[in-house]
Amino acid sequence: MDAPKIISRRALLRGVGVAGAAAVAAPAGLLVSTSDAGAAPAAAQTSAGAAAGRQVYQHLTASEAELLEAMVDRLIPADALGPGAKDAGVLTYIDRALGSALASSRAAYTAGLAALDRYASASRGQGFLALNARDRDSVLMDVESGTVTPGIFTGNSTQFFSMVLGHTRQGMFGDPFYGGNKDFIGWDLLRYPGVRTTVTAADQKSLEADQLKPNHRSAYDNEMFVKATARNDAHDQDHNGDGHGH
Amino acid sequence: MATNLKGTDVVVIGLGAAGGVAVLPLAQAGIDVIGLEAGGVVTRRDFAPDEIRNNVRGWPFLSSHKTNQEAPTFRATASAAAVRGGHPMMNAVGGTSMHYWAQHWRLNPWDFKVVSETKRRYGANRIPKGSTVEDWPFGYDEIEPYYDKIEYELGVSGQAGNINGTIDARGNPFEGPRKRAYPMPPLRWTAFHEKMAAAATRLGWHPFPGPAAINSRSYQNRSGCMYHGFCNTGGCHVEAKNSTAVTTIPRAQATGKLKVVTGATVTEINVDSQGLASGVTYVMNGETFFQPAKVVLVASFTYENSRLLLLSKSTAYPKGLSNNHGQVGRHYFSHHQGAPVTALFPFDIKAWYGLPAQGVAVDNFADDNFDHASYDFIGGCNLWAMSDRRPISASGMNTLGLAPNWGSQWKQFIRENADRTHSSYNQKTTLPYEDNFLDLDPTVKDPLGLPVIRITGEFKDNERKIAQFSQDKMEQWYREAGAIQVTRGPVGGAMGASTHAYGGTRMGDNPETNVVNRWGMSHEVPNLGVLGGSVMGTSGARNPTHTMQALAWRTADHIAKEWKNIVKG
Numbered sequence: 001m002d003a004p005k006i007i008s009r010r011a012l013l014r015g016v017g018v019a020g021a022a023a024v025a026a027p028a029g030l031l032v033s034t035s036d037a038g039a040a041p042a043a044a045q046t047s048a049g050a051a052a053g054r055q056v057y058q059h060l061t062a063s064e065a066e067l068l069e070a071m072v073d074r075l076i077p078a079d080a081l082g083p084g085a086k087d088a089g090v091l092t093y094i095d096r097a098l099g100s101a102l103a104s105s106r107a108a109y110t111a112g113l114a115a116l117d118r119y120a121s122a123s124r125g126q127g128f129l130a131l132n133a134r135d136r137d138s139v140l141m142d143v144e145s146g147t148v149t150p151g152i153f154t155g156n157s158t159q160f161f162s163m164v165l166g167h168t169r170q171g172m173f174g175d176p177f178y179g180g181n182k183d184f185i186g187w188d189l190l191r192y193p194g195v196r197t198t199v200t201a202a203d204q205k206s207l208e209a210d211q212l213k214p215n216h217r218s219a220y221d222n223e224m225f226v227k228a229t230a231r232n233d234a235h236d237q238d239h240n241g242d243g244h245g246h
Numbered sequence: 247m248a249t250n251l252k253g254t255d256v257v258v259i260g261l262g263a264a265g266g267v268a269v270l271p272l273a274q275a276g277i278d279v280i281g282l283e284a285g286g287v288v289t290r291r292d293f294a295p296d297e298i299r300n301n302v303r304g305w306p307f308l309s310s311h312k313t314n315q316e317a318p319t320f321r322a323t324a325s326a327a328a329v330r331g332g333h334p335m336m337n338a339v340g341g342t343s344m345h346y347w348a349q350h351w352r353l354n355p356w357d358f359k360v361v362s363e364t365k366r367r368y369g370a371n372r373i374p375k376g377s378t379v380e381d382w383p384f385g386y387d388e389i390e391p392y393y394d395k396i397e398y399e400l401g402v403s404g405q406a407g408n409i410n411g412t413i414d415a416r417g418n419p420f421e422g423p424r425k426r427a428y429p430m431p432p433l434r435w436t437a438f439h440e441k442m443a444a445a446a447t448r449l450g451w452h453p454f455p456g457p458a459a460i461n462s463r464s465y466q467n468r469s470g471c472m473y474h475g476f477c478n479t480g481g482c483h484v485e486a487k488n489s490t491a492v493t494t495i496p497r498a499q500a501t502g503k504l505k506v507v508t509g510a511t512v513t514e515i516n517v518d519s520q521g522l523a524s525g526v527t528y529v530m531n532g533e534t535f536f537q538p539a540k541v542v543l544v545a546s547f548t549y550e551n552s553r554l555l556l557l558s559k560s561t562a563y564p565k566g567l568s569n570n571h572g573q574v575g576r577h578y579f580s581h582h583q584g585a586p587v588t589a590l591f592p593f594d595i596k597a598w599y600g601l602p603a604q605g606v607a608v609d610n611f612a613d614d615n616f617d618h619a620s621y622d623f624i625g626g627c628n629l630w631a632m633s634d635r636r637p638i639s640a641s642g643m644n645t646l647g648l649a650p651n652w653g654s655q656w657k658q659f660i661r662e663n664a665d666r667t668h669s670s671y672n673q674k675t676t677l678p679y680e681d682n683f684l685d686l687d688p689t690v691k692d693p694l695g696l697p698v699i700r701i702t703g704e705f706k707d708n709e710r711k712i713a714q715f716s717q718d719k720m721e722q723w724y725r726e727a728g729a730i731q732v733t734r735g736p737v738g739g740a741m742g743a744s745t746h747a748y749g750g751t752r753m754g755d756n757p758e759t760n761v762v763n764r765w766g767m768s769h770e771v772p773n774l775g776v777l778g779g780s781v782m783g784t785s786g787a788r789n790p791t792h793t794m795q796a797l798a799w800r801t802a803d804h805i806a807k808e809w810k811n812i813v814k815g
């Protein structure tokens with residue numbers, strides 16, 4: 001397969017990635033090849049959504065998006081150290097993946113987010129969105145440790161929590177090609193100097209001397225690489241390939 | 247109805263690390279070879295440095311189809327219920343040699359003589375109870391020329407430690423004697439590797455750079471390594487990783503004697519009225535074909551090797567091909583590469599770039615390189631400090647009780663420590679046992695309706711004791727290098743599906759206990775050969791592929807030399 005002509009990822013981010021800004025009605029065909037889910041526009045923004053000043057997602061409903069955004073904002077908050085998951089576009093990452101690689105998690109999101117809200121109401125007297133940051137954290141700690149009122153979560157709340165945490169990290173620290181890690185926020189947080197195709201001995205030395213500057217490039221800024229496609233993405237399994245394989 | 251195809255001399259099932267090597271000496275000998283490969287073709291343009299695709303999502307469109315659909319089930323013992331596991335191998339021309347780590351070790355001489363050497367030095371009662379381990383039918387000297395062949399034909403970088411008996415302190419003093427040095431110097435070290443090596447030297451150990459099937463400089467007109475950090479489960483964008491897809495397979499194709507057929511899933515090896523292999527049946531795009539051949543070589547990785555034999559039932563072989571002695575699936579073991587040790591250092595390791603085949607090894611505690619008189623196990627571990635770090639996996643680091651797993655405190659922790667941990671797994675001697683085996687799962691099937699392999703196996707006392715011992719040594723090494731915290735994983739239970747899977751069609755002189763003879767040819771079916779880890783009866787304390795490839799070359803050489811005797815039968 002041949003790599004379609006791709007507009008640089010950075011140009012794309014500059015163009016459409018600004019949450020809450022006026023919608024850029026980006027014709028999909030101009031941005032990316034048709035089958036290329038990974039490089040699809042940062043979010044399909046309708047003029048209605050734009051008018052309301054809110055990003056409209058492809059798969060998450062508006063209320064799911066609101067809850068999820070509030071949750072990831074606590075998992076990796078914006079704070080004195082810098083921007084967090086919300087700023088990095090983690091929601092865009094998850095939303096897009098729910099239509100392909102993470103499609104099998106779609107139902108778990110719907111059920112889990114509703115349960116999160118129900119549990120907040122049942123235990124703290126208000127829905128999750130109405131709680132302040134401290135209370136949101138304490139609700140999330142219960143969800144993480146599985147110490148929630150029985151019957152509210154279908155199955156196990158810990159599982160839901162670690163699923164969202166895992167996907168949040170993917171969106172935060174994965175290649176911006178997939179919709180998250182906007183402006184390389186995640187990589188900068190880790191002090192990761194960036195994807196390079198060549199790292200010479202001199203580069204390694206300068207890294208060791210704390211002098212290697214982050215290059216802020218997506219893997220797919222390199223024209224040579226064929227991109228993951230929607231069709232193939234759909235067969236994806238969400239597993240950690242880092243397990244025990246050598 | 248199967249469509250009958252035109253016959254050929256040799257059909258090879260699977261063009262991975264092992265099958266992809268065997269095709270070259272065959273083709274060079276003028277033998278017509280058809281390579282049937284279930285996967286397709288991938289090129290360097292498919293190897294983006296993309297952690298989500300390669301590591302998180304496990305190669306969505308390149309590998310996962312066939313191997314995942316036929317992932318073995320596993321259970322610790324015959325009384326436990328088997329559960330479905332994963333299967334990390336690749337389906338493509340080049341097989342798993344496309345995206346493996348390419349640490350490329352020879353076994354040590356002891357690994358070929360575990361039984362006789364243990365008896366000689368410590369007495370017969372030191373062979374662990376229930377183990378079915380045997381000496382190999384030959385020693386290290388016999389395989390040395392083939393190790394050498396692989397190192398030069400594919401390209402292996404490393405530092406020799408023993409050339410014809412002369413020890414070179416820069417290399418592994420415990421390695422078996424080699425005829426000549428590696429064709430390339432070792433991969434470079436980072437400042438952290440230097441630090442680990444210095445720590446090992448202070449402890450009185452002998453650190454050396456590990457060998458890799460990766461170019462440390464340009465070789466055979468392919469580039470040297472770019473150290474970009476996406477080698478783990480990623481293919482090489484500059485073809486510096488010496489997969490069979492860029493070395494032996496294209497060279498065999500260039501002779502005009504190898505025909506590669508992709509998208510061909512073999513479902514059965516067929517036999518004629520005399521019980522000889524007559525060819526193979528394969529499925530491509532829902533259509534069935536019969537490919538006749540004078541010799542059949544099975545090279546489809548350990549699980550599929552046993553599965554294909556067990557599935558190929560006939561009047562002559564009612565329990566599966568080459569299984570009249572009931573040995574197919576026996577002497578199985580997953581290499582013990584668990585029991586990890588993780589350390590936290592008070593400084594950045596600078597491991598963002600580099601690869602798992604680059605690093606410092608210590609062999610002092612492997613094999614029989616130390617006196618076991620005061621220990622209650624045989625064998626040991628190779629200690630290995632490598633480079634491997636990518637952002638998502640770094641963000642998942644164990645916070646070692648120093649921080650929660652999310653929130654502002656975690657953010658602070660990860661900012662400081664993402665590049666400050668190091669983990670090691672350490673390859674350990676693993677033995678075969680009476681009650682560890684492969685068979686066909688009675689209920690779980692692949693999409694073609696064929697049963698998947700079921701693994702029944704657990705690590706026994708000998709493996710668990712080595713694991714504990716290796717963790718002690720690794721912790722000592724990390725602490726000497728300045729680690730401020732060290733944690734250990736569990737020492738091992740059930741054997742899941744492994745990237746290092748051995749046995750099932752073991753090699754040996756005795757047909758009562760082995761499926762293939764010393765040449766890798768079936769004791770029962772003279773024109774059937776088996777390639778890969780399934781023929782290996784011991785693991786040593788290091789990765790298996792070099793040995794599989796040396797054996798594959800040797801089997802192919804044997805077939806070429808003995809062609810008239812093998813096909814006349």
Ligand SMILES: Cc1cc2nc3c(=O)[nH]c(=O)nc-3n(C[C@H](O)[C@H](O)[C@H](O)COP(=O)(O)OP(=O)(O)OC[C@H]3O[C@@H](n4cnc5c(N)ncnc54)[C@H](O)[C@@H]3O)c2cc1C
Pocket residue numbers: 245246259260261262263264265266282283284285334335336337338339340341342343345346347348349350351478479510511512513545546547548550745746777778779789790791792794
């Ligand atoms: C992430 C990872 C890292 C690794 N690192 C190392 C390392 O550093 N050093 C080391 O020594 N080893 C390593 N290994 C193990 C190494 O990959 C294997 O030892 C080696 O690839 C096995 O060779 P093989 O030819 O038996 O199997 P493979 O290389 O997997 O090839 C088997 C081929 O057969 C094909 N096939 C399977 N079934 C059929 C069928 N029915 N019909 C047709 N074709 C079929 C497959 O598609 C595949 O192409 C690693 C493995 C993994 C997954």
